[in-house]
Amino acid sequence: MPKWFVPAVGLCAVMFAASPFLIARADYESTMGLVQKIFYYHLPSAWTFLLSAVVCGIASARFLFGGSRRQDRLAYAAAELTVLFGAIVLVTGPLWARKAWGVWWQWDVRLTSSLMGWMVAWAYLLVRKYGGPGSDKLAAGLALFGMANVPFVYVSVNYWRTIHPATSVVPTLPVDMGLALWFSVACFLLLFVLLLRLRVHLEEQRATLDALHLSLDE
Amino acid sequence: MRLAVLLILLLGTPVMAQQPQPQQQDEFVPVSQLPAQDQLPAAPLLVTAYAFVWIAFFAYVASVARRLSSVQREVERLDSDIKRGTRG
Numbered sequence: 001m002p003k004w005f006v007p008a009v010g011l012c013a014v015m016f017a018a019s020p021f022l023i024a025r026a027d028y029e030s031t032m033g034l035v036q037k038i039f040y041y042h043l044p045s046a047w048t049f050l051l052s053a054v055v056c057g058i059a060s061a062r063f064l065f066g067g068s069r070r071q072d073r074l075a076y077a078a079a080e081l082t083v084l085f086g087a088i089v090l091v092t093g094p095l096w097a098r099k100a101w102g103v104w105w106q107w108d109v110r111l112t113s114s115l116m117g118w119m120v121a122w123a124y125l126l127v128r129k130y131g132g133p134g135s136d137k138l139a140a141g142l143a144l145f146g147m148a149n150v151p152f153v154y155v156s157v158n159y160w161r162t163i164h165p166a167t168s169v170v171p172t173l174p175v176d177m178g179l180a181l182w183f184s185v186a187c188f189l190l191l192f193v194l195l196l197r198l199r200v201h202l203e204e205q206r207a208t209l210d211a212l213h214l215s216l217d218e
Numbered sequence: 219m220r221l222a223v224l225l226i227l228l229l230g231t232p233v234m235a236q237q238p239q240p241q242q243q244d245e246f247v248p249v250s251q252l253p254a255q256d257q258l259p260a261a262p263l264l265v266t267a268y269a270f271v272w273i274a275f276f277a278y279v280a281s282v283a284r285r286l287s288s289v290q291r292e293v294e295r296l297d298s299d300i301k302r303g304t305r306g
Contacts, residue, residue, distance in 0.1 A: 020268075033260060034260040034261060034264060035260035035263055035264055037264055038263070038264055038267045038268075041267065041268060041271050042267070045271070084274060084278050087274060088270070088271050088274055091267070091270050091274075092267040092270065092271065095263045095264075095266055095267040095270075096263070096267065098258065098263060099258055099260050099263050191275070195278070195279075195282075198279075198282055198286075199282055201286070202282060202285055202286045202289065205286065205289045205290055205293060206289055208293055209289055209292055209293050209296065212293060212296040212297065212300065213296065215300065216296060216299065216300060216303075
């Protein structure tokens with residue numbers, strides 16, 4: 001593991017420990033009240049979910065068209081993180097919606113396309129695990145679909161009728177709400193980088209293990 | 219026996235009289251806002267959301283650490299087998 005990894009883990013832990021204080025200090029939203037504070041972890045996890053789907057897609061494209069095994073390992077790691085952060089989005093969102101909208105779930109375009117992106121990431125992992133020889137390229141094709149879904153998820157709230165808040169909410173946040181949000185975003189991005197590096201390291205170790213098995217067979 | 223029944227009726231009547239009897243409803247009256255005590259509390263939803271995030275992170279890190287240590291043990295074992303084979 002690189003030298004910066006352990007200090008970065010410490011920094012990430014300190015930042016995550018500090019984030020609840022900033023979130024608690026931020027004002028309440030006038031109509032939703034206390035439950036709106038889910039937003040400060042929901043939105044950063046949603047952005048990280050979309051970012052990891054893009055990383056998975058770009059790495060898969062580079063693997064498909066360049067044949068780089070390093071890119072394949074990066075794509076595999078990012079797909080797992082897409083599932084992790086997607087699960088957080090899809091659990092925290094309905095918990096917020098139950099109070100704010102009165103329902104757990106709406107089959108509107110933002111929620112449905114997010115669920116679809118999450119299922120594509122699951123499909124990637126299942127194909128990699130059970131697909132047999134050649135499944136890496138099939139999974140890479142799936143990752144391209146996952147990446148193509150990302151802009152659709154992001155802009156959907158601005159073009160379709162939905163009760164999900166629009167993207168214009170973020171630039172218009174007051175200072176204390178914005179501070180809590182952007183601090184949480186920094187926490188989630190740092191955590192994403194650390195988890196991605198850790199997960200890529202696992203794939204590198206697996207590649208080493210495969211090479212050792214081959215050399216032992218010869 | 220008659221005295222006992224009389225006592226129950228005499229003592230029980232004030233207790234029953236104190237309990238308010240719900241009135242029969244002829245119609246439902248709509249209101250746009252629920253009374254505060256009937257509204258869904260936000261705190262359990264908020265706590266569940268944040269707890270889920272932390273549990274998901276810890277579970278994932280534990281899962282990666284477990285897989286990593288298993289692979290590293292296997293790498294070390296094979297590495298030492300190969301070195302022993304080369305020396306032999």
